[in-house]
Amino acid sequence: MNLTLKIWRQKSPEKKGKMVDYKVTDISEHMSFLEMMDVLNEQLINSGEEPVAFDHDCREGICGMCSMYINGEAHGPDRGVTTCQLHMRMFKDGDTITIEPFRATAFPVLKDLVVDRSSFDRIQHAGGYISVNTSGNTQDANATPISKHDADEAMDAATCIGCGACVASCKNSSAMLFVGAKVSQYALLPQGQVEAVDRVKNMVAQMDLEGFGNCTNTGACEVECPKGISLENIARMNREFLSANLKG
């Protein structure tokens, strides 16, 4: 198929960006979206132009690196997939596709479609861990049974890939789904209890500091999340947060 692409080009963080039109031809429906971008880039390189910079690595939906905003949706029109898993069969011949970076104050653009998501890491530094040293004398893994239900739910929360689609999809650029997922994972496990109060307070404080917006329950994040992280995690975090503040 033949397509018109409208792509955000921005040389560096300080420079102004703009949308630029490109044409690609003979795109196979079996290609992934990023393979289509590879075709465009090869074309640009061969004609002496600078290729479009975009983040990607695993290309199988798990590293969370790819991050495009395609036709007004984070990771594009398909559900439950990341951009690297999106296939060109979702588009048709003659389509015009708009491709922008994830946009949020806390995700400044570095170049073209590449954004800086280090704010996510800093939230994790604030409390996304259990304080246990590596000693070789840790208690036996089966010493504390954990109900299958809790373990499975913790696992569901832990599958967040830290991509930031939730933030990009939210009109307030809220990071509640991302933070809620981490807080939930630990809240559901006995190992997470000791530090629960400080964890939620510190992570939320850091989230605010980074300039993420408030949650107004639009639910857009859940719709666009490639890993199906549920809004229930936000509710759980709110409960944790309230009880942490009551405990002082």
Add this chain to the structure above:
Amino acid sequence: MSVLDSKVPKGPLKDKWTDYKDHIDLVNPANKRNIDVIVVGTGLAGGSASATLAELGYNVKAFCYQDSPRRAHSIAAQGGINAAKNYQGDGDSTYRLFYDTVKGGDYRSREANVYRLAEVSANIIDQCVAQGVPFARDYGGLLDNRSFGGVLVSRTFYAKGQTGQQLLLGAYSAMNRQIARGKITMNNRHEMLDVVKVNGKARGIIARNLITGEIERHSAHAVVIASGGYGNVYFLSTNAMGSNTTAAWKIHKKGAFFANPCYTQIHPTCIPRSGDYQSKLTLMSESLRNDGRIWVPKNIEDVKAIREGSKKPTDLSEDERDYYLERRYPAFGNLVPRDVASRAAKERCDAGYGVNATGEAVYLDFASAITRYGKEQAKIQGITNASEAKIYELGQAIVEAKYGNLFQMYEKIVDQNPYKTPMMIYPAVHYTMGGIWVDYNLMTTIPGCYAIGEANFSDHGANRLGASALMQGLADGYFVLPYTIGDYLSDDIRTGKIATDTPEFDAAEKEVKERLEFFTTNKGEHSVDYYHKKLGKIMWDKCGMSRNAEGLKEAMTEIKALREDFWKNVSVPGGANEMNPELEKAGRVADFLELGELFAKDALTREESCGGHFREESVELDGEQEGEAKRNDTDFAFVSAWEYKGEPSDAVLHKEELEFNDIELKQRSYK
């Protein structure tokens, strides 16, 4: 004596590690504060090492090329991690895990290292659970296990199909705690471009800030390389796009020997290539071979009809199908080890029986499993006279519960429903057993420079068993390196900070800058990918699943010629002082173009078949094993460690003879 000293401690196998730890030199906590350690890579190996070294009190400077340590390639591991916990009470033990690993590696690994790996494996699971890793559990709340190929016990721990992700997030969380304390300085989006040696010791690195393009000097008392494997030398592999050999190759050029580069694992169950635009290959977990049956049509006319679309695979009756693994290996059937399954698929496809347009695909069929489970369910649920459709429906539900996410992934990529029609699979490059040579301490032949995880060669011999890479990465990082590095660093407590304004750093930086400048100013005509794809094709055709002397010699000549052309005609857009993904690729491919030639040379030298390395000249000529790989323990029971001498073809071979005192060498038979 050879220049290689493996430093394996004396004493009985099972006491070596304990005794060794008891007698190692330690650095006192106050002194650790004065010692810096650089860790390149934040996958399972580098992430766990960084966190643990920081907990001990060292100042850690960690590096990764992604935008966060959480995105290292380890994140993609699906199946699980082995540990000799014997929770299932099925007779597992440290010795058994050790034995399986050595045998699975076709007797080409170092006994003492493998035994230690098996010994610390149980601690890994304890540690990860304490970190909050949500492993799968049974209804009693205890940890669940699954089985993997090549072994007789159930010792694989897993977290759905995302074990690597959960283990990496565990290591990442441990890192975060140390980053918050200021004990780890994390350098995201940084690429190591060279190591700096001072008086023969590794004392720092040159790194490029991938956002600004700035070239930076970083010093430390020791440098740890945890940069992963080099499977991307084939262009197409299941590795992440950015996985590369640059860090490993740079230390090789500065004196670290490269061991067994030709040992590569080609995984039998991956989604086949669909076209020239393909950028990477996707693994379908090994667990599928528990229930899937692998076949191609018996008659070549049916192959043609299927390719033309006039027949569907489901049109073929049972006796029109060739379940070639079951035919050739009745004892293990579809569950033969990875190397055997891959070669058998290639054999059929080379003979013209491949079932898709490219001729490189075989079927992985779940129909019998679905029917079997369906009948079982009908019985359990007391449904008598269940219709075929009902049985299928009941069976499909079971298969869905077991492999649902994999089936969904397959359907997303291929656009075919694998419940209705068999999956198509083909082998793909997946893992590299070869890597930087290290001694028992995990130190390379450069003093003060260590290699851990997939980047080293240490534990898997010529073939790795499933679920053992995650185990090795975490063993190295959590439990081995933090001890052994102390022994070396205990001499450095009075050294003080390593200065970076020295001639050694000047020289290394100059070399790095000159190379970058070459790329950005060369007016060439071909993109970096053009070369990478060509290299990949040579590697796949001549250094792939089966190899012969003639092909390997051709590969060496062709790679050399391609490399020369690359250095004349490569074109890299953009500048060096900005974010420039093409420039990053150029440097990586330049290193692959050297490694590839050494790879071929190593494969040429090893005139035997072992594990993933199959030499057509070395096969059994008669008897029951006719046509199977023939290992040669008399002449080749050694590790090939290559010393860099300029051109890869000039590399000098050093042999580490392998001694087997606790295991008897046997022919692997799966008949």
